[in-house]
Amino acid sequence: xRVQLHGGPLDGEHVDVDPADPDPLIAIIADGCSEPGGxxxxxxxxxxxxxxxxxxxxxxx
Numbered sequence: 001x002r003v004q005l006h007g008g009p010l011d012g013e014h015v016d017v018d019p020a021d022p023d024p025l026i027a028i029i030a031d032g033c034s035e036p037g038g039x040x041x042x043x044x045x046x047x048x049x050x051x052x053x054x055x056x057x058x059x060x061x
Contacts, residue, residue: 008040008052009033017050027056 001019005011009032017026027039037058042050 003050005042006049006051010040
């Protein structure tokens with residue numbers, strides 16, 4: 001399923017997600033991530049929109 005990301009460094013980007021995945025989070029490498037080499041984390045909200053949650057350092061993955 002293709003979703004649009006809202007907020008954070010990837011705002012407006014579209015990515016593919018697996019609706020059958022039991023873990024609703026995705027962590028994506030992003031140039032605008034506040035953690036150099038880290039990932040920006042997105043998750044669906046109650047309405048199903050994928051929103052930025054936080055940035056994670058590389059070693060927290």
